[in-house]
Amino acid sequence: MATTGLTERLATDLDAAFPELVLTFQHRIYSGVRSFVGGVDAEDVTQEAFIRAHRALHSYDRDRITALRLSPWLWTIALNLCRNWARSRSRRPQTVELHVDRAGADSAEDAAVEAAMLASWRRRLEALSEAQRTAVVLRHVVGMSYQDIAQATNRPLGTVKADVSRGLRALRTIIDQEGSP
């Protein structure tokens, strides 16, 4: 979906343009968030990210809104929430992820396959450093540019590129080890 002029529209009439922001970014934010926090909490975390985005936009003046790069800006909010989620999870007992029924899946079987795939990828991603995991997910799940990732994570461009390639190499090693007994 084209986002040309969306910041302009948000600055002019926040409430009228905000649905476009949500509809434009909800799938990408949800996909990335789900890779970080799993299928059970992804919806809540994604919702909260948009609600915080709305609150922030409400408090920004026109110039600040028109100057925003929406994708990296939304991700600074979403990544922050994912970090909070990880922190609060470490303080409470771990629950086994049995949540498989997603309305998007065609059948229970598909849903189970998808949940298993997500669970194994999350296990692999958890083995990476936070910086590598974030960079890999934003680059290859969400499909962001290195430039936007650098902005979203507030890290230098070169570091982000290195994080992505090292992260992918680490994932390769992890997968190879899964194959051996």
Next chain:
Amino acid sequence: MTDISDQLNELATTAPPGLAEKVLVATGAGRFYDTVAGPTGDLVVGWSRRGVYGLAPADELDDFVARHPRAAPPVHAELPPQLRSRLERAFASGKLGSLRVDLSELTDFQQAVLRKATEIPPGQLRPYGWIAREIGKPGATRAVGTALNKNPVPVLIPCHRVGRSDGSVGRYAYGEEMKRDLLRHEGLDPDSVDEAAQRGVRYIGSATTNIFCHPTCHHARRIQEENRVELSSAASAAAAGFRACRACRPPVAA
């Protein structure tokens, strides 16, 4: 590494249905719609924080959603209880009351036309020319008709109470039958209105007060049969010594 990035790409999915709706309801941003029982049938009503921005017969729902795309189509949500009770009160009384309508996207002219239409009491009919005159644009009768035809909140803004210059009920954006039903619901018989118009009756005068009115004005309807004078124009009313009613304000002949 390509295979890994391809596999990671498969983690890209779509957000669960309803996520956007929940966000918009939680923030109050955006536009919503729901269906509600109107005075003569189910209606789809659209609202935002600014008030009711749209209304249409419920069978026009798809069209309604498509007609209000703007930045993003309206989201289906449950009508908030306060708005529901205000709508019910407005439908029952034929008056907006404390209900807010959002006309902010219309031109000043369109807004003036629609605001003026809300001054017509339930069960009464005024010609297009009356609105044109009242808003200070006596030559804009046709433009008034167009503005009323594009009324985004019919029923609530009673464009059904505006009819043709000859005094007949006339047309309606959602079909003449709906207009007639709405008027009937308000206690006005559209058939007798058309019948009088066909006989050339434009105004009704009172032989006792020497005041003349639009035929549906509540003053005109109180005139006793033996004192009722049917008039074919404002000029003939003036010639016969009638002065214009201050409530329904028929034209003063030049």
